[in-house]
Amino acid sequence: MKKLIIFLGLALTFLIPSIVSADIIEPGMKEIDYCFQVENIKDYPEYVFLSYFQEPVGGHQVINQGDCVSFYKFSNPTIYAVKKGDFNENEIGSSDEEEKNYFQNNKKLIASGLSINSIGSVKESDPRQKIVDVYKIESVDSASLKISPLKVIYTYTDGTSEEKIYPSPPNITETPKRPEPSRKTSLPYWFSIIWYIVLPLIALVIIIAILIYRRTKK
Amino acid sequence: MRQQFLLLIVTIIIEFFILWLFIRKNPLRIFFYAALINLSTLPIANYLYQNISNNFLLIELAVFLIEWILIMVLFEIKYYRALLLSFIANFITAVISLLLR
Structure with missing residues:
Protein backbone atom coordinates (compact mmCIF):
# COMPACT_ATOMS: atom_id res chain seq x y z
CA MET A 1 0.00 0.00 0.00
CA LYS A 2 2.80 2.38 0.98
CA LYS A 3 4.55 1.70 -2.31
CA LEU A 4 1.36 2.33 -4.24
CA ILE A 5 0.95 5.68 -2.48
CA ILE A 6 4.57 6.57 -3.30
CA PHE A 7 4.00 5.62 -6.94
CA LEU A 8 0.83 7.70 -7.19
CA GLY A 9 2.56 10.58 -5.47
CA LEU A 10 5.39 10.48 -7.99
CA ALA A 11 2.97 10.30 -10.92
CA LEU A 12 1.00 13.24 -9.56
CA THR A 13 4.17 15.30 -9.16
CA PHE A 14 4.67 14.89 -12.89
CA LEU A 15 1.07 15.55 -13.84
CA ILE A 16 -0.03 18.43 -11.58
CA PRO A 17 2.37 21.05 -13.01
CA SER A 18 0.80 20.56 -16.45
CA ILE A 19 -2.33 22.21 -15.08
CA VAL A 20 -0.52 25.33 -13.94
CA SER A 21 2.19 25.64 -16.60
CA ALA A 22 0.12 27.34 -19.30
CA ASP A 23 2.19 30.52 -18.99
CA ILE A 24 5.62 28.91 -18.86
CA ILE A 25 7.69 28.49 -21.98
CA GLU A 26 8.32 24.77 -22.10
CA PRO A 27 11.67 23.26 -23.00
CA TYR A 166 -5.43 34.06 -46.20
CA PRO A 167 -7.74 31.74 -48.11
CA SER A 168 -11.36 32.75 -48.58
CA PRO A 169 -13.39 31.17 -45.80
CA PRO A 170 -15.92 28.48 -46.78
CA ASN A 171 -18.43 30.28 -44.60
CA ILE A 172 -18.55 34.06 -44.40
CA THR A 173 -18.93 34.02 -40.59
CA GLU A 174 -15.96 31.71 -40.15
CA THR A 175 -12.44 33.05 -39.61
CA PRO A 176 -10.17 31.28 -42.11
CA LYS A 177 -7.20 29.26 -40.95
CA ARG A 178 -3.86 31.06 -40.98
CA PRO A 179 -1.81 29.91 -44.01
CA GLU A 180 1.26 27.85 -43.19
CA PRO A 181 4.74 29.33 -43.62
CA SER A 182 6.91 28.00 -46.44
CA ARG A 183 9.85 27.38 -44.14
CA LYS A 184 9.30 24.76 -41.53
CA THR A 185 11.27 22.98 -38.85
CA SER A 186 13.49 20.32 -40.23
CA LEU A 187 16.72 18.53 -39.45
CA PRO A 188 19.02 17.24 -42.20
CA TYR A 189 17.75 13.87 -43.41
CA TRP A 190 20.92 11.95 -42.51
CA PHE A 191 20.87 13.39 -39.00
CA SER A 192 17.20 12.52 -38.48
CA ILE A 193 17.90 8.91 -39.49
CA ILE A 194 20.90 8.60 -37.15
CA TRP A 195 19.30 10.51 -34.29
CA TYR A 196 15.78 9.12 -34.30
CA ILE A 197 16.34 5.57 -35.59
CA VAL A 198 19.95 4.34 -35.60
CA LEU A 199 21.03 5.53 -32.14
CA PRO A 200 17.98 4.27 -30.19
CA LEU A 201 18.04 1.01 -32.16
CA ILE A 202 21.72 0.38 -31.42
CA ALA A 203 21.17 1.19 -27.73
CA LEU A 204 18.19 -1.18 -27.52
CA VAL A 205 20.09 -3.96 -29.33
CA ILE A 206 22.98 -3.59 -26.86
CA ILE A 207 20.57 -3.63 -23.90
CA ILE A 208 18.88 -6.79 -25.22
CA ALA A 209 22.32 -8.38 -25.91
CA ILE A 210 23.41 -7.62 -22.32
CA LEU A 211 20.24 -9.21 -20.94
CA ILE A 212 20.58 -12.31 -23.16
CA TYR A 213 24.25 -12.63 -22.27
CA ARG A 214 23.44 -12.49 -18.56
CA ARG A 215 20.71 -15.10 -18.91
CA THR A 216 22.93 -17.53 -20.83
CA LYS A 217 25.75 -17.01 -18.31
CA LYS A 218 23.56 -18.01 -15.34
CA MET B 1 22.11 19.38 -34.17
CA ARG B 2 24.76 20.61 -31.76
CA GLN B 3 22.05 21.42 -29.26
CA GLN B 4 20.59 17.91 -29.51
CA PHE B 5 23.97 16.31 -28.84
CA LEU B 6 24.70 18.70 -26.01
CA LEU B 7 21.35 17.91 -24.41
CA LEU B 8 22.05 14.18 -24.71
CA ILE B 9 25.52 14.47 -23.18
CA VAL B 10 24.33 16.70 -20.32
CA THR B 11 21.45 14.31 -19.58
CA ILE B 12 23.76 11.27 -19.60
CA ILE B 13 26.22 12.98 -17.23
CA ILE B 14 23.49 14.10 -14.81
CA GLU B 15 21.81 10.71 -14.79
CA PHE B 16 25.17 9.01 -14.34
CA PHE B 17 25.88 11.07 -11.22
CA ILE B 18 22.45 10.36 -9.78
CA LEU B 19 22.73 6.62 -10.46
CA TRP B 20 26.28 6.53 -9.14
CA LEU B 21 25.22 8.34 -5.97
CA PHE B 22 22.80 5.52 -5.19
CA ILE B 23 24.58 2.49 -6.63
CA ARG B 24 28.19 3.39 -5.77
CA LYS B 25 30.03 0.64 -7.62
CA ASN B 26 31.73 0.27 -10.98
CA PRO B 27 31.29 3.85 -12.24
CA LEU B 28 32.31 2.92 -15.78
CA ARG B 29 29.53 0.39 -16.04
CA ILE B 30 27.06 2.87 -14.54
CA PHE B 31 28.10 5.46 -17.12
CA PHE B 32 27.76 2.93 -19.93
CA TYR B 33 24.27 1.92 -18.79
CA ALA B 34 23.23 5.56 -18.29
CA ALA B 35 24.35 6.26 -21.86
CA LEU B 36 22.45 3.24 -23.20
CA ILE B 37 19.29 4.20 -21.31
CA ASN B 38 19.37 7.79 -22.53
CA LEU B 39 20.34 6.87 -26.08
CA SER B 40 17.27 4.66 -26.27
CA THR B 41 14.82 7.15 -24.76
CA LEU B 42 15.96 10.73 -25.41
CA PRO B 43 15.95 10.78 -29.25
CA ILE B 44 12.51 9.13 -29.36
CA ALA B 45 11.18 11.53 -26.72
CA ASN B 46 12.67 14.35 -28.76
CA TYR B 47 10.91 13.10 -31.89
CA LEU B 48 7.57 12.76 -30.09
CA TYR B 49 7.89 16.27 -28.67
CA GLN B 50 8.87 17.85 -31.97
CA ASN B 51 6.37 16.03 -34.17
CA ILE B 52 3.55 14.37 -32.25
CA SER B 53 2.73 16.11 -28.98
CA ASN B 54 3.68 19.33 -27.24
CA ASN B 55 2.92 17.85 -23.85
CA PHE B 56 6.36 17.94 -22.22
CA LEU B 57 5.14 16.40 -18.96
CA LEU B 58 3.35 13.51 -20.61
CA ILE B 59 6.46 12.63 -22.63
CA GLU B 60 8.62 13.06 -19.51
CA LEU B 61 6.28 10.67 -17.68
CA ALA B 62 6.63 8.08 -20.48
CA VAL B 63 10.44 8.43 -20.36
CA PHE B 64 10.36 8.05 -16.58
CA LEU B 65 8.36 4.80 -16.84
CA ILE B 66 10.57 3.33 -19.60
CA GLU B 67 13.75 4.28 -17.74
CA TRP B 68 12.30 2.74 -14.59
CA ILE B 69 12.15 -0.64 -16.38
CA LEU B 70 15.56 -0.21 -18.03
CA ILE B 71 17.23 0.77 -14.74
CA MET B 72 15.59 -2.20 -13.02
CA VAL B 73 16.78 -4.78 -15.59
CA LEU B 74 20.21 -3.32 -16.32
CA PHE B 75 21.25 -2.67 -12.74
CA GLU B 76 19.37 -5.71 -11.39
CA ILE B 77 17.79 -3.77 -8.56
CA LYS B 78 14.36 -3.94 -6.92
CA TYR B 79 11.51 -2.25 -8.77
CA TYR B 80 10.82 0.35 -6.09
CA ARG B 81 14.51 1.37 -5.97
CA ALA B 82 14.56 1.64 -9.75
CA LEU B 83 11.36 3.66 -9.62
CA LEU B 84 12.90 6.10 -7.16
CA LEU B 85 16.12 6.39 -9.18
CA SER B 86 14.23 6.94 -12.42
CA PHE B 87 12.06 9.55 -10.76
CA ILE B 88 14.96 11.47 -9.22
CA ALA B 89 17.03 11.33 -12.42
CA ASN B 90 14.19 12.46 -14.66
CA PHE B 91 12.90 15.02 -12.21
CA ILE B 92 16.33 16.66 -11.91
CA THR B 93 17.00 16.65 -15.67
CA ALA B 94 13.51 18.07 -16.30
CA VAL B 95 14.02 20.82 -13.69
CA ILE B 96 17.47 21.67 -15.08
CA SER B 97 16.13 21.90 -18.61
CA LEU B 98 13.39 24.24 -17.34
CA LEU B 99 15.89 26.37 -15.41
CA LEU B 100 18.27 26.63 -18.36
CA ARG B 101 15.63 28.48 -20.33
Whole structure:
Protein backbone atom coordinates (compact mmCIF):
# COMPACT_ATOMS: atom_id res chain seq x y z
CA MET A 1 0.00 0.00 0.00
CA LYS A 2 2.80 2.38 0.98
CA LYS A 3 4.55 1.70 -2.31
CA LEU A 4 1.36 2.33 -4.24
CA ILE A 5 0.95 5.68 -2.48
CA ILE A 6 4.57 6.57 -3.30
CA PHE A 7 4.00 5.62 -6.94
CA LEU A 8 0.83 7.70 -7.19
CA GLY A 9 2.56 10.58 -5.47
CA LEU A 10 5.39 10.48 -7.99
CA ALA A 11 2.97 10.30 -10.92
CA LEU A 12 1.00 13.24 -9.56
CA THR A 13 4.17 15.30 -9.16
CA PHE A 14 4.67 14.89 -12.89
CA LEU A 15 1.07 15.55 -13.84
CA ILE A 16 -0.03 18.43 -11.58
CA PRO A 17 2.37 21.05 -13.01
CA SER A 18 0.80 20.56 -16.45
CA ILE A 19 -2.33 22.21 -15.08
CA VAL A 20 -0.52 25.33 -13.94
CA SER A 21 2.19 25.64 -16.60
CA ALA A 22 0.12 27.34 -19.30
CA ASP A 23 2.19 30.52 -18.99
CA ILE A 24 5.62 28.91 -18.86
CA ILE A 25 7.69 28.49 -21.98
CA GLU A 26 8.32 24.77 -22.10
CA PRO A 27 11.67 23.26 -23.00
CA GLY A 28 12.10 23.07 -26.74
CA MET A 29 9.84 26.08 -27.24
CA LYS A 30 10.62 29.76 -27.79
CA GLU A 31 8.63 32.95 -27.51
CA ILE A 32 7.46 34.50 -30.74
CA ASP A 33 6.37 38.08 -31.42
CA TYR A 34 2.81 38.40 -32.57
CA CYS A 35 0.75 41.44 -33.53
CA PHE A 36 -2.01 42.41 -35.91
CA GLN A 37 -2.58 45.37 -38.20
CA VAL A 38 -5.70 46.75 -39.81
CA GLU A 39 -4.66 47.72 -43.31
CA ASN A 40 -7.26 50.23 -44.49
CA ILE A 41 -8.17 52.32 -41.45
CA LYS A 42 -7.41 55.46 -43.47
CA ASP A 43 -10.35 54.59 -45.77
CA TYR A 44 -12.76 55.12 -42.87
CA PRO A 45 -11.83 58.57 -41.52
CA GLU A 46 -15.21 59.05 -39.84
CA TYR A 47 -14.59 56.10 -37.48
CA VAL A 48 -12.29 55.33 -34.59
CA PHE A 49 -11.16 51.72 -34.31
CA LEU A 50 -10.45 50.18 -30.94
CA SER A 51 -9.11 46.91 -29.67
CA TYR A 52 -10.35 45.70 -26.30
CA PHE A 53 -8.40 42.98 -24.50
CA GLN A 54 -11.11 41.48 -22.38
CA GLU A 55 -9.10 38.76 -20.62
CA PRO A 56 -7.54 38.33 -18.15
CA VAL A 57 -7.10 41.92 -16.92
CA GLY A 58 -8.56 44.15 -19.62
CA GLY A 59 -6.91 47.03 -21.44
CA HIS A 60 -7.63 48.69 -24.76
CA GLN A 61 -5.88 50.46 -27.62
CA VAL A 62 -6.98 52.90 -30.28
CA ILE A 63 -5.85 51.38 -33.56
CA ASN A 64 -4.27 53.86 -35.95
CA GLN A 65 -3.19 53.27 -39.52
CA GLY A 66 0.11 51.36 -39.46
CA ASP A 67 -0.15 50.26 -35.80
CA CYS A 68 0.76 46.68 -35.08
CA VAL A 69 -1.29 45.74 -32.03
CA SER A 70 0.36 43.26 -29.71
CA PHE A 71 -1.25 41.81 -26.62
CA TYR A 72 -1.01 39.10 -23.99
CA LYS A 73 -1.58 35.76 -25.69
CA PHE A 74 -4.73 34.89 -23.74
CA SER A 75 -6.32 38.34 -24.10
CA ASN A 76 -8.86 37.33 -26.72
CA PRO A 77 -9.13 40.84 -28.23
CA THR A 78 -12.15 42.22 -30.03
CA ILE A 79 -12.03 45.03 -32.57
CA TYR A 80 -14.66 47.75 -32.31
CA ALA A 81 -15.54 50.75 -34.44
CA VAL A 82 -17.21 53.91 -33.17
CA LYS A 83 -18.15 57.11 -34.96
CA LYS A 84 -15.56 59.80 -34.28
CA GLY A 85 -18.24 62.15 -32.95
CA ASP A 86 -19.39 59.50 -30.47
CA PHE A 87 -15.96 58.72 -29.11
CA ASN A 88 -14.41 60.28 -26.06
CA GLU A 89 -11.59 58.20 -24.60
CA ASN A 90 -12.19 59.65 -21.13
CA GLU A 91 -15.60 57.91 -21.07
CA ILE A 92 -13.87 54.53 -20.98
CA GLY A 93 -12.79 55.18 -17.41
CA SER A 94 -9.67 54.17 -15.58
CA SER A 95 -10.69 51.02 -13.74
CA ASP A 96 -11.10 47.56 -15.28
CA GLU A 97 -14.76 47.52 -14.31
CA GLU A 98 -15.49 50.87 -15.98
CA GLU A 99 -13.64 49.76 -19.08
CA LYS A 100 -15.51 46.44 -19.19
CA ASN A 101 -18.80 48.23 -18.74
CA TYR A 102 -17.92 50.67 -21.54
CA PHE A 103 -17.11 47.96 -24.05
CA GLN A 104 -19.98 45.66 -23.09
CA ASN A 105 -22.80 48.17 -22.76
CA ASN A 106 -21.99 51.07 -25.04
CA LYS A 107 -24.59 50.92 -27.80
CA LYS A 108 -22.52 53.20 -30.02
CA LEU A 109 -19.75 50.65 -30.29
CA ILE A 110 -19.88 48.29 -33.25
CA ALA A 111 -18.12 44.99 -32.56
CA SER A 112 -16.54 42.84 -35.22
CA GLY A 113 -17.00 39.10 -34.99
CA LEU A 114 -13.41 38.49 -36.00
CA SER A 115 -11.58 35.95 -33.92
CA ILE A 116 -7.93 36.92 -33.41
CA ASN A 117 -5.67 33.97 -32.76
CA SER A 118 -2.38 34.91 -31.17
CA ILE A 119 0.62 32.61 -31.06
CA GLY A 120 2.71 32.90 -27.89
CA SER A 121 5.34 30.25 -28.48
CA VAL A 122 6.58 27.90 -31.16
CA LYS A 123 9.06 25.06 -31.28
CA GLU A 124 12.66 26.21 -30.82
CA SER A 125 13.64 24.84 -34.21
CA ASP A 126 10.86 26.86 -35.86
CA PRO A 127 12.55 29.44 -38.12
CA ARG A 128 9.85 32.08 -37.47
CA GLN A 129 10.59 35.00 -35.16
CA LYS A 130 7.56 37.22 -35.74
CA ILE A 131 4.03 36.83 -37.03
CA VAL A 132 1.92 39.76 -38.20
CA ASP A 133 -1.69 39.22 -39.18
CA VAL A 134 -3.01 41.89 -41.52
CA TYR A 135 -6.75 42.47 -41.47
CA LYS A 136 -8.95 44.43 -43.82
CA ILE A 137 -12.12 46.33 -43.04
CA GLU A 138 -14.71 45.07 -45.53
CA SER A 139 -17.50 47.34 -44.39
CA VAL A 140 -18.65 49.38 -41.46
CA ASP A 141 -21.99 51.01 -40.78
CA SER A 142 -24.04 51.83 -37.73
CA ALA A 143 -25.02 48.18 -37.24
CA SER A 144 -22.08 46.06 -38.26
CA LEU A 145 -18.34 45.96 -38.65
CA LYS A 146 -16.95 43.39 -41.05
CA ILE A 147 -13.24 42.71 -40.84
CA SER A 148 -11.53 39.82 -42.55
CA PRO A 149 -7.98 38.47 -42.43
CA LEU A 150 -6.08 39.52 -45.53
CA LYS A 151 -2.57 38.15 -45.17
CA VAL A 152 0.02 37.00 -42.68
CA ILE A 153 3.63 38.19 -42.66
CA TYR A 154 6.16 35.73 -41.29
CA THR A 155 9.55 37.14 -40.33
CA TYR A 156 12.26 34.53 -39.93
CA THR A 157 15.22 34.48 -37.56
CA ASP A 158 17.60 35.29 -40.44
CA GLY A 159 15.72 38.57 -41.00
CA THR A 160 13.91 37.53 -44.19
CA SER A 161 10.14 37.62 -44.37
CA GLU A 162 7.31 36.34 -46.51
CA GLU A 163 3.64 37.14 -46.98
CA LYS A 164 0.94 34.53 -47.28
CA ILE A 165 -2.60 35.40 -48.33
CA TYR A 166 -5.43 34.06 -46.20
CA PRO A 167 -7.74 31.74 -48.11
CA SER A 168 -11.36 32.75 -48.58
CA PRO A 169 -13.39 31.17 -45.80
CA PRO A 170 -15.92 28.48 -46.78
CA ASN A 171 -18.43 30.28 -44.60
CA ILE A 172 -18.55 34.06 -44.40
CA THR A 173 -18.93 34.02 -40.59
CA GLU A 174 -15.96 31.71 -40.15
CA THR A 175 -12.44 33.05 -39.61
CA PRO A 176 -10.17 31.28 -42.11
CA LYS A 177 -7.20 29.26 -40.95
CA ARG A 178 -3.86 31.06 -40.98
CA PRO A 179 -1.81 29.91 -44.01
CA GLU A 180 1.26 27.85 -43.19
CA PRO A 181 4.74 29.33 -43.62
CA SER A 182 6.91 28.00 -46.44
CA ARG A 183 9.85 27.38 -44.14
CA LYS A 184 9.30 24.76 -41.53
CA THR A 185 11.27 22.98 -38.85
CA SER A 186 13.49 20.32 -40.23
CA LEU A 187 16.72 18.53 -39.45
CA PRO A 188 19.02 17.24 -42.20
CA TYR A 189 17.75 13.87 -43.41
CA TRP A 190 20.92 11.95 -42.51
CA PHE A 191 20.87 13.39 -39.00
CA SER A 192 17.20 12.52 -38.48
CA ILE A 193 17.90 8.91 -39.49
CA ILE A 194 20.90 8.60 -37.15
CA TRP A 195 19.30 10.51 -34.29
CA TYR A 196 15.78 9.12 -34.30
CA ILE A 197 16.34 5.57 -35.59
CA VAL A 198 19.95 4.34 -35.60
CA LEU A 199 21.03 5.53 -32.14
CA PRO A 200 17.98 4.27 -30.19
CA LEU A 201 18.04 1.01 -32.16
CA ILE A 202 21.72 0.38 -31.42
CA ALA A 203 21.17 1.19 -27.73
CA LEU A 204 18.19 -1.18 -27.52
CA VAL A 205 20.09 -3.96 -29.33
CA ILE A 206 22.98 -3.59 -26.86
CA ILE A 207 20.57 -3.63 -23.90
CA ILE A 208 18.88 -6.79 -25.22
CA ALA A 209 22.32 -8.38 -25.91
CA ILE A 210 23.41 -7.62 -22.32
CA LEU A 211 20.24 -9.21 -20.94
CA ILE A 212 20.58 -12.31 -23.16
CA TYR A 213 24.25 -12.63 -22.27
CA ARG A 214 23.44 -12.49 -18.56
CA ARG A 215 20.71 -15.10 -18.91
CA THR A 216 22.93 -17.53 -20.83
CA LYS A 217 25.75 -17.01 -18.31
CA LYS A 218 23.56 -18.01 -15.34
CA MET B 1 22.11 19.38 -34.17
CA ARG B 2 24.76 20.61 -31.76
CA GLN B 3 22.05 21.42 -29.26
CA GLN B 4 20.59 17.91 -29.51
CA PHE B 5 23.97 16.31 -28.84
CA LEU B 6 24.70 18.70 -26.01
CA LEU B 7 21.35 17.91 -24.41
CA LEU B 8 22.05 14.18 -24.71
CA ILE B 9 25.52 14.47 -23.18
CA VAL B 10 24.33 16.70 -20.32
CA THR B 11 21.45 14.31 -19.58
CA ILE B 12 23.76 11.27 -19.60
CA ILE B 13 26.22 12.98 -17.23
CA ILE B 14 23.49 14.10 -14.81
CA GLU B 15 21.81 10.71 -14.79
CA PHE B 16 25.17 9.01 -14.34
CA PHE B 17 25.88 11.07 -11.22
CA ILE B 18 22.45 10.36 -9.78
CA LEU B 19 22.73 6.62 -10.46
CA TRP B 20 26.28 6.53 -9.14
CA LEU B 21 25.22 8.34 -5.97
CA PHE B 22 22.80 5.52 -5.19
CA ILE B 23 24.58 2.49 -6.63
CA ARG B 24 28.19 3.39 -5.77
CA LYS B 25 30.03 0.64 -7.62
CA ASN B 26 31.73 0.27 -10.98
CA PRO B 27 31.29 3.85 -12.24
CA LEU B 28 32.31 2.92 -15.78
CA ARG B 29 29.53 0.39 -16.04
CA ILE B 30 27.06 2.87 -14.54
CA PHE B 31 28.10 5.46 -17.12
CA PHE B 32 27.76 2.93 -19.93
CA TYR B 33 24.27 1.92 -18.79
CA ALA B 34 23.23 5.56 -18.29
CA ALA B 35 24.35 6.26 -21.86
CA LEU B 36 22.45 3.24 -23.20
CA ILE B 37 19.29 4.20 -21.31
CA ASN B 38 19.37 7.79 -22.53
CA LEU B 39 20.34 6.87 -26.08
CA SER B 40 17.27 4.66 -26.27
CA THR B 41 14.82 7.15 -24.76
CA LEU B 42 15.96 10.73 -25.41
CA PRO B 43 15.95 10.78 -29.25
CA ILE B 44 12.51 9.13 -29.36
CA ALA B 45 11.18 11.53 -26.72
CA ASN B 46 12.67 14.35 -28.76
CA TYR B 47 10.91 13.10 -31.89
CA LEU B 48 7.57 12.76 -30.09
CA TYR B 49 7.89 16.27 -28.67
CA GLN B 50 8.87 17.85 -31.97
CA ASN B 51 6.37 16.03 -34.17
CA ILE B 52 3.55 14.37 -32.25
CA SER B 53 2.73 16.11 -28.98
CA ASN B 54 3.68 19.33 -27.24
CA ASN B 55 2.92 17.85 -23.85
CA PHE B 56 6.36 17.94 -22.22
CA LEU B 57 5.14 16.40 -18.96
CA LEU B 58 3.35 13.51 -20.61
CA ILE B 59 6.46 12.63 -22.63
CA GLU B 60 8.62 13.06 -19.51
CA LEU B 61 6.28 10.67 -17.68
CA ALA B 62 6.63 8.08 -20.48
CA VAL B 63 10.44 8.43 -20.36
CA PHE B 64 10.36 8.05 -16.58
CA LEU B 65 8.36 4.80 -16.84
CA ILE B 66 10.57 3.33 -19.60
CA GLU B 67 13.75 4.28 -17.74
CA TRP B 68 12.30 2.74 -14.59
CA ILE B 69 12.15 -0.64 -16.38
CA LEU B 70 15.56 -0.21 -18.03
CA ILE B 71 17.23 0.77 -14.74
CA MET B 72 15.59 -2.20 -13.02
CA VAL B 73 16.78 -4.78 -15.59
CA LEU B 74 20.21 -3.32 -16.32
CA PHE B 75 21.25 -2.67 -12.74
CA GLU B 76 19.37 -5.71 -11.39
CA ILE B 77 17.79 -3.77 -8.56
CA LYS B 78 14.36 -3.94 -6.92
CA TYR B 79 11.51 -2.25 -8.77
CA TYR B 80 10.82 0.35 -6.09
CA ARG B 81 14.51 1.37 -5.97
CA ALA B 82 14.56 1.64 -9.75
CA LEU B 83 11.36 3.66 -9.62
CA LEU B 84 12.90 6.10 -7.16
CA LEU B 85 16.12 6.39 -9.18
CA SER B 86 14.23 6.94 -12.42
CA PHE B 87 12.06 9.55 -10.76
CA ILE B 88 14.96 11.47 -9.22
CA ALA B 89 17.03 11.33 -12.42
CA ASN B 90 14.19 12.46 -14.66
CA PHE B 91 12.90 15.02 -12.21
CA ILE B 92 16.33 16.66 -11.91
CA THR B 93 17.00 16.65 -15.67
CA ALA B 94 13.51 18.07 -16.30
CA VAL B 95 14.02 20.82 -13.69
CA ILE B 96 17.47 21.67 -15.08
CA SER B 97 16.13 21.90 -18.61
CA LEU B 98 13.39 24.24 -17.34
CA LEU B 99 15.89 26.37 -15.41
CA LEU B 100 18.27 26.63 -18.36
CA ARG B 101 15.63 28.48 -20.33
